[in-house]
Amino acid sequence: MVGEPVNVNEFQELARQALPKMYYDFFSGGAEDQHTLKENVEAFRRITFRPRMLVDVSRIDFSTTVLGYNISAPIMIAPSGLHKLAHPEGEIATARAAAASNTIMVLSSVSSCTIEEVASSCNAIRFFQIYVCKNRDISAQLVQRAERNGYKAIVLTVDVPRPGRREADIKNKMIVPPLKNIEGLVSTEVDNDEGSILEGFSKEALDASLCWSCFTDTDFSIRCFSWCFYNVKVEDIGWLRSITNLPILIKGVLTREDAIKATEVGVAGIVVSNHGGRQLDYTPATITVLEEVVHAVGGKVPVFLDGGVRRGTDVFKALALGAQAVLIGRPVVYGLAAKGEYGVRKVIHMLKDELELTMALSGCPSMKDITRSHVRTEHEKIHSML
Numbered sequence: 001m002v003g004e005p006v007n008v009n010e011f012q013e014l015a016r017q018a019l020p021k022m023y024y025d026f027f028s029g030g031a032e033d034q035h036t037l038k039e040n041v042e043a044f045r046r047i048t049f050r051p052r053m054l055v056d057v058s059r060i061d062f063s064t065t066v067l068g069y070n071i072s073a074p075i076m077i078a079p080s081g082l083h084k085l086a087h088p089e090g091e092i093a094t095a096r097a098a099a100a101s102n103t104i105m106v107l108s109s110v111s112s113c114t115i116e117e118v119a120s121s122c123n124a125i126r127f128f129q130i131y132v133c134k135n136r137d138i139s140a141q142l143v144q145r146a147e148r149n150g151y152k153a154i155v156l157t158v159d160v161p162r163p164g165r166r167e168a169d170i171k172n173k174m175i176v177p178p179l180k181n182i183e184g185l186v187s188t189e190v191d192n193d194e195g196s197i198l199e200g201f202s203k204e205a206l207d208a209s210l211c212w213s214c215f216t217d218t219d220f221s222i223r224c225f226s227w228c229f230y231n232v233k234v235e236d237i238g239w240l241r242s243i244t245n246l247p248i249l250i251k252g253v254l255t256r257e258d259a260i261k262a263t264e265v266g267v268a269g270i271v272v273s274n275h276g277g278r279q280l281d282y283t284p285a286t287i288t289v290l291e292e293v294v295h296a297v298g299g300k301v302p303v304f305l306d307g308g309v310r311r312g313t314d315v316f317k318a319l320a321l322g323a324q325a326v327l328i329g330r331p332v333v334y335g336l337a338a339k340g341e342y343g344v345r346k347v348i349h350m351l352k353d354e355l356e357l358t359m360a361l362s363g364c365p366s367m368k369d370i371t372r373s374h375v376r377t378e379h380e381k382i383h384s385m386l
């Protein structure tokens with residue numbers, strides 16, 4: 001029995017106690033051997049600090065901006081689906097916690113509350129995450145609804161051409177409740193005797209043919225024109241840019257090769273993510289590839305990171321390695337399951353408190369003081385021993 005939690009990790013056990021096994025497994029699980037799921041957390045632990053002493057840390061400021069929006073700390077809420085499985089108020093409670101914490105929430109396209117319900121529930125700064133469906137009209141409708149309802153950016157998740165093999169969901173024959181945003185547009189009644197219904201549905205609906213496509217500005221306007229007036233299907237990322245004025249972030253990049261392609265197609269930012277270890281198992285922990293992506297991008301667009309962030313020290317490490325901010329996945333859902341909106345607020349608050357302390361003890365009174373030389377990676381440790 002866990003009493004009042006004193007850190008974010010302790011919310012996981014509270015969530016396990018609060019939820020039916022099928023739902024707890026859905027939120028906590030990863031793909032196959034769950035190697036990447038564990039590594040996301042473990043890799044942070046292998047990074048150590050190089051703190052500086054006798055710096056004036058009597059005032060700490062970690063407020064920042066993301067795509068021009070001021071937020072209280074470099075900690076945002078990652079998109080995760082089906083929050084009503086965690087708590088009856090679902091994403092509305094999560095959004096209210098984001099508003100109270102003055103941070104950004106990325107709403108999942110497979111949320112259990114609609115785009116409109118979340119938008120009208122509070123004044124949180126919201127981004128909207130999409131998967132591209134085989135039927136592009138469905139994705140286009142979602143993007144346009146998000147834009148109409150005041151969402152400030154589109155987060156395109158690119159690591160799910162097919163769903164990863166989440167064996168707990170398969171065993172549990174995970175049942176998907178109605179996906180409110182796409183109700184009536186996509187059938188969730190998929191026969192999938194061998195696996196989870198969620199997996200079966202994703203295989204049916206998602207467009208596995210989605211690709212990068214580079215284009216010049218002239219090329220782009222021709223594509224827009226043709227899409228609007230002749231309804232000719234414009235391919236891929238160019239297609240997405242042609243249907244929205246919102247900035248587009250790409251979520252799911254893990255290599256320099258893809259980081260370069262992302263900047264070439266004109267995205268506004270990159271999220272280094274392996275989907276919290278739920279997609280391809282044995283992809284590296286995100287914190288270990290962050291620098292590779294940051295170097296490849298060369299400051300052209302901001303780079304964000306999610307996966308395994310459980311401590312304020314983790315946030316600091318990601319910032320030192322070049323992230324502009326981090327996103328939090330499971331801890332938010334665990335907070336929601338354990339204590340509703342209050343639980344999500346508490347999770348964000350705990351991470352902020354820990355970040356503040358880490359900055360004070362490292363000699364970094366502001367975000368700009370956090371540098372690469374404040375951390376030591378495992379690679380550097382090995383190198384220094386040779």
Ligand SMILES: Cc1cc2nc3c(=O)[nH]c(=O)nc-3n(C[C@H](O)[C@H](O)[C@H](O)COP(=O)(O)O)c2cc1C
Nearest residue numbers: 027078079080081108157275276306307308329330
């Ligand atoms: C239960 C669950 C559902 C998720 N649903 C989505 C989703 O709908 N769209 C998406 O882009 N990512 C989704 N993700 C991935 C998260 O956005 C994020 O990448 C991941 O949770 C970060 O790792 P962490 O949980 O260790 O913080 C989901 C993750 C979890 C745990």
